[in-house]
Amino acid sequence: MATMHNVRVEAAAATAERARTDPTAAQLKVDLAGDWRVEEPRPQFGATVRFPKGESVFEADFPPFLSGDGRAPSPLIYCFYGALACYASTFAMQAAMAGVPIDSLTARLRLTVDFRGALGVADVAPPDAFRFELEVRSSASDAELERVRRLADERCPAIWAMDNRVAHETAVRRAG
Numbered sequence: 001m002a003t004m005h006n007v008r009v010e011a012a013a014a015t016a017e018r019a020r021t022d023p024t025a026a027q028l029k030v031d032l033a034g035d036w037r038v039e040e041p042r043p044q045f046g047a048t049v050r051f052p053k054g055e056s057v058f059e060a061d062f063p064p065f066l067s068g069d070g071r072a073p074s075p076l077i078y079c080f081y082g083a084l085a086c087y088a089s090t091f092a093m094q095a096a097m098a099g100v101p102i103d104s105l106t107a108r109l110r111l112t113v114d115f116r117g118a119l120g121v122a123d124v125a126p127p128d129a130f131r132f133e134l135e136v137r138s139s140a141s142d143a144e145l146e147r148v149r150r151l152a153d154e155r156c157p158a159i160w161a162m163d164n165r166v167a168h169e170t171a172v173r174r175a176g
Contacts (some may be wrong), residue, residue, distance in 0.1 A: 007096035043072035084109040086158035094151040
């Protein structure tokens with residue numbers, strides 16, 4: 001089976017096989033760069049994001065209550081979209097790899113973000129709980145869909161990043 005519900009199963013299986021002996025076969029190197037725009041009326045931040053078959057311009061602008069003008073999605077919307085897309089993609093991939101058919105899948109993420117910490121007025125955790133909801137049309141049984149949900153929960157990189165502290169570094173250099 002080459003493709004199942006838009007998942008290239010053979011490609012995933014081949015990558016998994018190669019990764020057993022070569023970890024780099026299953027690694028994605030990320031190197032993003034963007035620019036803060038000091039002039040109006042453009043969105044505050046922009047970057048060209050490249051991918052294997054093209055590129056897209058991503059722009060971000062804080063909502064008015066956080067110093068922007070709301071001219072583009074806020075920076076966190078991209079993070080949340082990424083988490084939602086990652087979870088839905090992981091679910092679809094796990095279903096395909098397990099031979100569980102999906103006729104349609106709609107994913108939703110719900111949460112609230114508290115910006116009082118970013119504004120320096122309270123020491124609070126910014127986001128509350130991430131609530132991922134999937135609506136799946138499938139001939140599979142409820143037990144099969146639940147098994148795929150558990151696999152997605154275990155294997156989704158976005159869920160892993162939320163459950164585990166991810167090391168980070170920051171640096172500022174004077175442009176010259």
